[in-house]
Every structure is written in C-alpha cells, then in structure tokens.
Amino acid sequence: EAGVVQSPRYKIIEKKQPVAFWCNPISGHNTLYWYLQNLGQGPELLIRYENEEAVDDSQLPKDRFSAERLKGVDSTLKIQPAELGDSAVYLCASSNLAGGTDTQYFGPGTRLTVL
C-alpha cells in the first residue's frame, strides 16, 4: 500500500512569492492533516480535514495561508505571500478516524526555504 505522497520535496523561493504544496493521502483515509515543523521541534497542526470539511483550522494564519481538499482526497496548502519566517518543513499526514484511534501516517514533508 502506498504511503502519503507529498510534492515537491524541496522548494526555494524569494520572500513575497507564492508557493503551493500538494498531498495525496493513503487510500481510504478520510482525515488529512497539515503540520508545520520547525527545526528541532515537534509538528504543529495547521489544519485538519474530515473529508472535504476543514474541522480545525484555528492555527492556520489565514491572512497568508490557505488550504483546500477538493473531493475529499488530495489537498493543497498555499502561502501567499511567503515570509522569511515561513521557512520550515510542511508535513502532511492522514488517518482513518473511523477506526477511532487516530494513528496518523506522515508523508516525507516539503522543506521550504524563503530567501
């Protein structure tokens, strides 16, 4: 079974430019998460989807960040415009909450560098 797929793996942009990350979750997983991971720290939730619905976006900086999960499968996270402080690893994870235990499976992440 294929795992969580993310692209690109690495992205270097200049500040004020837009950037987008893509995630394809494990087949059948209805819950999708986007996390931010700064160097030497644990992941911090940005947004959680149940199917198409964003059920927790309280930590998403909505002035510059946006996300969508059309058709309840793939998801895209966008930053516009990017700032220097956005340099981090962006992780996508998926789980099947119907199973009740929320074991999350992570993709390899996208490492963003903003110059």
Place this chain on the structure above:
Amino acid sequence: AQSVAQPEDQVNVAEGNPLTVKCTYSVSGNPYLFWYVQYPNRGLQFLLKYITGDNLVKGSYGFEAEFNKSQTSFHLKKPSALVSDSALYFCAVRDNTGGFKTIFGAGTRLFVKA
C-alpha cells in the same frame, strides 16, 4: 489543555545497552498516547500507541512503552539499542474525551554509539 513534555533533548547510549526516552503528558480526560520516530529528511513513522488495556505496549523494531497513569508518563524503551536506532523520537498525546487534536512533544534525539 493538553500538553506533552520530553525532558531530554538528547539521549546517548552504547549499542547493546537498554535505552529509555522519557515522556510525560497532561490531558483533562483519558489519553491516547503515541510514539513516532523521524529519520533525517523523512516524515514521522509510527512506532506504537496506548489506547487502553495493558500498560506495557509493544511496537515496531523491538520498541515498547509503559503507560503509568499515576505519574502521567509514557516512556519509550528498548532492551538492546542498535546504532540504526539513532534518530529523533516524538511523543504525542490526544485527549479521547471529544477533541481530536494531537499534541506532539519537542522531540528527543537518540544517539547510539557503536
């Protein structure tokens, strides 16, 4: 509010010796507890979880963890460390009384010396 603490930034152990990576947590209800491992330039990989039942949980790669409710701890252990166990380890907690937010610790770097 939920929280999780990993008091050691780094743990050093010799190959073949037992290892322990510590984790303590705080939740208002009963916890779901998880351990994940992260290798360089990789995402987090699930190791094991505690939901209910036996306090000693066995997971992948020979790891186990002991849930201690009175001490609110969930320490990760392995009887005999391997050099290949060197990685970053994250403890995570979720309150199972209604919210579904999982909180991750800051991570502990394990270094196993040959």
